[in-house]
Amino acid sequence: MQTPHSPAAPLNRGMITLSIMLATLMQTLDSTIANVALPHMQGSLSASQDEISWVLTSYIVAAAIATPLTGWLTARFGITRLLAIAISGFTVASALCGMSESLVQIVGARLLQGLFGAALVPLSQSILLDINPREKQPQAMAIWGVGVMVGPILGPTLGGWLTDSYNWRWVFFINLPIGAFALFGVLTYLPKGRQTRPIKLDFFGFATLSLAIGALQALLDRGQQLDWFNSTEICIEALVAGVSFVFFAIHTATAGKDSFFRYELLKDRNFVTGTCFIFVIGAVMYATRALLPPMLEALMGYPVATTGLVTAPSGVGTMIAMLLAGRLVARLEVRAMLLAGFLISAVALYQMMGYTLVLSESDIVWPGVIQGFGLGLVFVPLSAVTFATLSPELRADGTAIFSLLRNIGSSIGISVVQALVTRNTQVVHSALVEHATTSNGALNQYFDPGSASSMESLNQLITQQASMIAYVDAFKLMFIVTLCVVPLLAVVRTRRRPAGEEAPHVAMD
Template sequence: MQTPAAPLNRRMITLSIMLATLMQTLDSTIANVALPHMQGTLSASQDEISWVLTSYIVAAAIATPLTGWLAARLGVKRLLAVAVSGFTVASLLCGLSETLAQIVGARLLQGLFGAALVPLSQSILLDINPRDKQPQAIAIWGVGVMVGPILGPTLGGWLTDSYNWRWVFLINLPIGAFALFGVLTYLPRSKPSARQALDFFGFITLSLAIGALQAMLDRGQQLDWFGSLEIRIEAAVALVSFVFFALHTATAGKGSFFRYELLKDGNFVTGTCFIFVIGAVMYATRALLPPMLEALMGYPVATTGLVTAPSGVGTMVAMLIAGRLVGRMDVRMMLLAGFLVSAVALYQMMGYTLVLSESDIVWPGVIQGVGLGFVFVPLSAVTFATLAPELRADGTAIFSLMRNIGSSIGISVIQAQVTRNTQVVHASLVEHMNPANAALVQNYDLSSPTALESLNRMVTQQASMIAYVDAFKLMFIATLCVVPLLAIVRSRRRAAGEDAPHVAMD
């Protein structure tokens, strides 16, 4: 029996799954600022405490591709309920942890259960809304996906300073409880489909490839990249596993873990490639500002959160506007506007110096947030416009996975670039610091260790600032280079017989 979701149910379902999405996206960044406090409580070294973040990222990356298969076997409602309840219980275990092993294990569980939340929420919103309302639904979903990671450090800093680091995880309990109640009460039950048994070889090889890649990207900067044996091993495992997965997928046919039918939809393939590029180019900039403000400007964590959070407001407003514009104007024009607005923000950031007012930080962030909002909504809409409903769970999982991998690669590359450029610029500036420099000798006593230390600190600050400006310049150029790729994007085509998506009911 096919029954459309009632309007009241649609609102409550949206609220419930958005709470679940927000809970998961907040946890991708909320624990970052609490790591020093955890380190002391758990008696862990800096290298050991980083696994609190790495374990979550790797577990979520490995489990994300399973979303479609699990949704087909268990049904969307049952899988979502298991994911929300499991994530909430894992959050409680994180908050109660007394040892490093306990919290790393609980974070692994968080990543495994939370992996399905974002792709399932996107798939459900597409299923319960008629086609003309899907862009607005995607806009609402995008607010949770984009704003959660931005607000995470701010909320995490406040909870850690006002209470303690355990509340960074315990805050999920009431959110998870409300989300679970809404899912169990309002979400219709979907019948499991008779999908083939799990392709274990395909899943294992893909999991190894993704897990090793994510671990390499997350720990590469800390371990000096390929100068570390661990990074070389992870790179080799990722490469070999992916080659085996690709060969297996090409020869296994319909028995493959990967739904090859996804590759037949041109909109989906183009959109997925684009979200990977956007993740690498536009998300990386978000990772530059907090360390720059805290290390160079001396901003406390809470202040850093306050001046970077308005970019989330820009994203939210832009997404809601873009959701109403999709279908009324060419999506390529909206994407072009989004990229150009983002380029304007990056151009402003290229003028940063060590002397900045808070407005110098807030407004470029708001502008960049607006640009990201005008890119994300139309791209999501066109990606799933012609995808068959039975492929949405798999499609949204791959879409989320590619966005996450793209952002991980972009962040790792740009952070490595900043570190390298800081060293290069520092060496270049130091070349001029010698007794032959009359201006230097007049202002500094080069025979005094204190003066030399002060001089080195100033040079390091200047070198770091130049490196950050160069990184913004690189992102500016990369954003403009993406614009010609819009030529391969096709406007959304209406699929026959899909004007009003329905949810199967038992």
């Protein structure tokens, strides 16, 4: 299945990297680019607010279910063929999304997008690891990380511009030229290998894991809307997710080599620790990005375009850190870089804990840049050390699980912080109202208890203050979580390349 590359046909690493990064950027952009266009889609497709949310959830659920299949599909078809199929399918599905005339059509097209796009991120990571010698892998992971982490951050800004300048359909049509260039590069520059051996798919393992992931994603996406476990639907989804995962775990432990999940991955200490870290990074990064826009727009009256401009610089910090880390990781101790990155991210969250209703644009921009820099500093050495001790034949499965844990972490993080903001706003509002009485002389100097309009203004002010406190509490939670994972660095082991060890061969198909 692996094809060592012949010196007579040197790899064009630059074009391969550009091609697969275009595919990665296309997929990661689509995870957030449609968010700002939802109100426009809702009117065009005659959908309710609840119904239009399935444009987002259908994509997430389909991608989550299909991601674990990446390892099996790679072994069955080979990386080159699978990547070409994934890019083609994702591009066609994007065109179908843009041409949709009803809610059913666009939800179906988004399901296809998720199914085809699920393999793009793990395959791109696996290819970059394969085509680069060990000493170049950190730089390769830096380039890969730019597409993975910056795409979701820039998505809302680009989506808002396309929607305002043209219409919501261009949020999807933008993928067509990107997909065409990526497909051309893959078919032209990636080496073609011999036919792979047929292997058997563990359908029971895949089915139980898919049910668990799908039910969990549905629970997380609809929990806040349906009041969590006060809803029968949420209780059923939680039961299905729990029971399915238990069956999957038991099956994996007893099926041996026939299991869908490669249990050998759990024997690699670096890989297990790395997936724990990426879970937390996904939760903290995406949760912060999910909190800031509604906070700025609802509490401070920021226009959508301005919100995009003040949150986008965090992506600049991430890119700078990744490019810098790609050069430093070969010279510095990996655990020291990880520690520095987590502490820098914690500093940014600590600054956000001091937010009030009176903020300048620089108060938003600089903590975002600092947090982006810290996360970028973590991502490159983390990606390198997670796979440093993993055998090449496990990389496709490993990168799929790595991406899956990042996605699940982001979903859980977003759902938890949004639920906490909603709940804490109500709790703090009730606590503040207890002090807003006619006996409060200081309050009566500014508000007339006998005036309905004055009391309405007071209630709006209390709601704003309660919401701001709730947002600060959410930032505090992420600050604590970031610090709590730092001790895990003690179990990470670095692997230095012995003198005279040859760089790994290229393994495509």
